[in-house]
Amino acid sequence: xxxxxxxxxxxxxxxxxxxxxxxxxxxxxxxxxxxxxxxxxxxxxxxxxxxxxxxxxxxxxxxxxxxxxxxxxxxxxxxxxxxxxxxxxxxxxxxxxxxxxxxxxxxxxxxxxxxxxxxxxxxxxxxxxxxxxxxxxxxxxxxxxxxxxxxxxxxxxxxxxxxxxxx
Numbered sequence: 001x002x003x004x005x006x007x008x009x010x011x012x013x014x015x016x017x018x019x020x021x022x023x024x025x026x027x028x029x030x031x032x033x034x035x036x037x038x039x040x041x042x043x044x045x046x047x048x049x050x051x052x053x054x055x056x057x058x059x060x061x062x063x064x065x066x067x068x069x070x071x072x073x074x075x076x077x078x079x080x081x082x083x084x085x086x087x088x089x090x091x092x093x094x095x096x097x098x099x100x101x102x103x104x105x106x107x108x109x110x111x112x113x114x115x116x117x118x119x120x121x122x123x124x125x126x127x128x129x130x131x132x133x134x135x136x137x138x139x140x141x142x143x144x145x146x147x148x149x150x151x152x153x154x155x156x157x158x159x160x161x162x163x164x165x166x167x
Contacts, residue, residue, distance in 0.1 A: 004089075004121045006061035007081060011113040018065040018079060018110060020057075021050045025066050028075040035099055056083075061121070062091055067110050076101045079110035081118055085161075086127040093118070093128050093164075095140070107140045115144055119166045126166060132158035 011018040026046040033041040057063040064080035077097030084092035093114055095107050118126055128146055130137045138160075146162040153159070 007063055007121050008117045009063050011117055013109045013113050015070055016110055017068045017070050021054055060088055079114050085129050090125045093126050108143050111144055124166055126164045128162045130160050132160055
């Protein structure tokens, strides 16, 4: 039993809905991953990923959630809390959105809702890890009050660790 409340898996903002994963999200998740340019993901692989995310959520009480635009009803990415390089007590905030939606404030809006959901769980601090090249992601995190903590070197290059107190 966790010392923390379970995160809300249904978050609404002015323009967005964050909700639990459905099998029908597999094709969109696959398309989002292929935008990264790190090989092709199959819909079957995306289904496996979704099943894994749903299982992890049941175990951890935190979630990475699909983002839908409320007006259009389309899947535009995901945002949520993950253990990632961190811990269940101090999870990481993570997000990825289709490039066509970049620059619209959706990442900031979704991450702001996830930040509020994290506060409601009783957690004291969140982490974020970002590739040193990812300037737009740094802007999102700065708007949300994250501050740089340290840098690590990984196979993928330089990774910047940021943290945000929830107190």
